[in-house]
Amino acid sequence: xxxxxxxxxxxxxxxxxxxxxxxxxxxxxxxxxxxxxxxxxxxxxxxxxxxxxxxxxxxxxxxxxxxxxxxxxxxxxxxxxxxxxxxxxxxxxxxxxxxxxxxxxxxxxxxxxxxxxxxxxxxxxxxxxxxxxxxxxxxxxxxxxxxxxxx
Numbered sequence: 001x002x003x004x005x006x007x008x009x010x011x012x013x014x015x016x017x018x019x020x021x022x023x024x025x026x027x028x029x030x031x032x033x034x035x036x037x038x039x040x041x042x043x044x045x046x047x048x049x050x051x052x053x054x055x056x057x058x059x060x061x062x063x064x065x066x067x068x069x070x071x072x073x074x075x076x077x078x079x080x081x082x083x084x085x086x087x088x089x090x091x092x093x094x095x096x097x098x099x100x101x102x103x104x105x106x107x108x109x110x111x112x113x114x115x116x117x118x119x120x121x122x123x124x125x126x127x128x129x130x131x132x133x134x135x136x137x138x139x140x141x142x143x144x145x146x147x148x149x150x151x
Contacts, residue, residue: 003100004055004056004063004097005055005056005060006055006100006101006103006104007054008051010045013062014041014042017041017052017065018034018037018041019034019037020087020089021037021041021087023087023089024085025037027087044067050069050084051067051070051108052066053065053066053108055088055101057092063092063097064086064088064097064101065086065087066085066086066087066101066104066105067083067084068081068084068105073115078113080114080115080117080118081105081108081109082118082119083105083117083118083119084119086098086101086128098131099131099134099135102135105117106136117137119137
């Protein structure tokens with residue numbers, strides 16, 4: 001496992017982080033939009049609407065990130081975090097970077113008194129599904145997941 005510095009993203013990371021974020025969006029079939037990515041991330045950081053952890057290699061080169069959004073569980077009457085985005089540059093995959101980022105999210109849960117993490121990924125995303133199971137997540141097979149989109 002490659003040891004990197006995992007830290008919370010700051011506004012000063014915006015330029016480098018927006019490139020990674022745009023690569024993440026392209027991975028999911030979206031058209032490239034680096035300026036849009038930069039604006040989106042700037043707003044999340046500026047208004048503290050999400051928590052973003054970055055993985056930095058030597059020279060503070062960003063090689064991955066994870067973004068979480070705060071939610072609340074009414075039944076558990078506690079904060080719950082949505083792990084919405086996780087991305088590692090191709091050349092750093094399989095080296096433990098994603099695991100280190102996930103460990104940072106778990107630490108955030110502990111520090112904020114949260115009851116846990118929630119995430120989703122595609123059924124055919126085998127690398128991600130394997131990662132989540134290997135880092136202690138449980139696959140929920142008991143519930144349906146629904147979406148509704150504004151057209």
